[in-house]
Amino acid sequence: MLYLRYIYPALVLATFFLAGWEGYVLLTDASALILPAPSDVANGLWVERREILRHALATIGVAGVGFSLSILFAFAVSVTLHFVLWLRRGMMPLLVASQTVPIVALAPLMVLWFGFGLLPKVLLVILVTFFPMVVSLMAGYASQPRAFRDQLVSMGASRWAVFRRATLPSARVQFFSGLRISATYAIVATIFAEYAGSRQGLGIYILTAKNNFRADLVLAAVVISATLTLTLLAAILIVERATGRRFRRATHA
Amino acid sequence: MLEVENLTIRVGREVLVKSLSLTLPHNAITCLIGPSGCGKSSVVKWLSGVLAPELDVTGTAQLGGRPITLPCPDISYQPQQDTLFPWLTTTENASLGLEIRGTRPHVARDRVRAMFPAFGLEGHEDSFPDQLSGGMRQRAAFLRTIVQDTPVLLLDEPFSALDAVTRLRMQNWLVARLEAQPRTVLMVTHDLYEATQLTDRILVMAGGPGRITADIPIPTPRAARTEAALAEIRSMLRTMLLEETP
Numbered sequence A: 001m002l003y004l005r006y007i008y009p010a011l012v013l014a015t016f017f018l019a020g021w022e023g024y025v026l027l028t029d030a031s032a033l034i035l036p037a038p039s040d041v042a043n044g045l046w047v048e049r050r051e052i053l054r055h056a057l058a059t060i061g062v063a064g065v066g067f068s069l070s071i072l073f074a075f076a077v078s079v080t081l082h083f084v085l086w087l088r089r090g091m092m093p094l095l096v097a098s099q100t101v102p103i104v105a106l107a108p109l110m111v112l113w114f115g116f117g118l119l120p121k122v123l124l125v126i127l128v129t130f131f132p133m134v135v136s137l138m139a140g141y142a143s144q145p146r147a148f149r150d151q152l153v154s155m156g157a158s159r160w161a162v163f164r165r166a167t168l169p170s171a172r173v174q175f176f177s178g179l180r181i182s183a184t185y186a187i188v189a190t191i192f193a194e195y196a197g198s199r200q201g202l203g204i205y206i207l208t209a210k211n212n213f214r215a216d217l218v219l220a221a222v223v224i225s226a227t228l229t230l231t232l233l234a235a236i237l238i239v240e241r242a243t244g245r246r247f248r249r250a251t252h253a
Numbered sequence B: 001m002l003e004v005e006n007l008t009i010r011v012g013r014e015v016l017v018k019s020l021s022l023t024l025p026h027n028a029i030t031c032l033i034g035p036s037g038c039g040k041s042s043v044v045k046w047l048s049g050v051l052a053p054e055l056d057v058t059g060t061a062q063l064g065g066r067p068i069t070l071p072c073p074d075i076s077y078q079p080q081q082d083t084l085f086p087w088l089t090t091t092e093n094a095s096l097g098l099e100i101r102g103t104r105p106h107v108a109r110d111r112v113r114a115m116f117p118a119f120g121l122e123g124h125e126d127s128f129p130d131q132l133s134g135g136m137r138q139r140a141a142f143l144r145t146i147v148q149d150t151p152v153l154l155l156d157e158p159f160s161a162l163d164a165v166t167r168l169r170m171q172n173w174l175v176a177r178l179e180a181q182p183r184t185v186l187m188v189t190h191d192l193y194e195a196t197q198l199t200d201r202i203l204v205m206a207g208g209p210g211r212i213t214a215d216i217p218i219p220t221p222r223a224a225r226t227e228a229a230l231a232e233i234r235s236m237l238r239t240m241l242l243e244e245t246p
Helices: A002-028 A038-047 A049-083 A085-098 A103-114 A118-142 A146-154 A159-170 A172-196 A202-211 A215-243 B040-048 B090-094 B096-100 B105-115 B134-146 B164-180 B192-198 B227-244
Strands: B002-011 B014-024 B029-033 B056-063 B075-078 B152-156 B184-189 B201-206 B211-217
Touching (some): A002 A038, A038 A049, A049 A172, A103 A118, A146 B040, A159 B096, A172 A202, B002 B040, B029 B040, B040 B152, B040 B184, B075 B134, B090 B096, B134 B152, B164 B192, B192 B227, B201 B227
Parallel strands (some): B075 B152
Antiparallel strands (some): B201 B211
16 A cells, blocks of 8 residues: 555556547547557557567566676676776776767677677677666775774675675665666667567567557557566565665664 | 884874884773874774775784784774674674684674673664664674674774763773773773773873873772872873863
């Protein structure tokens, strides 16, 4: 019930928006080829449900593999950068610069280099989702209170023990913030990678629907994409809450 | 006995502490008192091995006549803040030092749990720091320091974050604990009352650069101390510190 209270305003706004959209299409008699009504989108979604599900599952597979590898990779890189100062100084500007590369230009090149299989799409998801997590983890490591480190060092703790006992727990909040930002990119990046070249997935489904002037199916796929992202965010929230009871009280001393 | 010889600490060209030497007698409480910024905390941080690495330090420390490298396994350190980790229970916090020093976690936790009643923490084994009062947090921090069983304790203004009543209770409590389990203690404080009531000897530090300007013994045993004698020492200290403070 508490959650309902939080999402209630959003539900009301969304209902008003959809009703306004439906009413506009009805009143202006807009062509379904250009602007299908929400009811047309819902109808298209229902009629094409098996096909959309098949493509959505392919997208989930790519996003799942890419995002999981991205989390592992981001964690490994952040730990390495934390311990090797010269590498951190060298890599951080390069990582920031890497974010200026437009994915629009990169996606077709990935397909050109690695073909139509899983690899180029997974690489693209990693490229897009990896950076926010690394930056968040690094900021989290830096947020560790100096007094915690001093306390452990005075006890004779090794650098690894300080990291495990104080630095890593201190970075938990920032890690989950980065994870949420990355999660919002994961499905979109997958769809874009599929858009650039793929045999199945929501990206190629959207491209085919667009080429067939089926705006209703394009929007149906968009609805599924948004649902997938929201589901991923909800899953992260559940994991965060389930694993972090003791960390919710963790305001620094 | 802990001896420090010719300790000099520099930050760039600025000399924080210059050629400081001191001796901490075995199982006695020595107090380091002086104006803010005179380098008291830097001395204690150096001895505990946590001085910022960018500082330029020369000097040696010996424990029982043997040179030691810092941080030393025979020295425990308690900073001004209790530094209890908010995500650990009181038991986990208190056993942290033992675990870092190599005791198996379940053995360390059993050991600290057994000491909870003596530290007035009974019933709070699984509480988190934000569920404890200021005094309890400080006692948990003392438990973490004392359970490490090191012969030397370094206490950097351990009561400064407490309110007046809690501080008084904690001071009496610490004296009782150290009488039961004597240790070689170096305690930094700003509080003249604390310096004269708790310690066996007072080292007065002056700043610019930090050096020791007076070594004042307090009458022992503790029972032999009269309020008049302590008040006289406090008055003398007040005069010395006022002269030192610009």
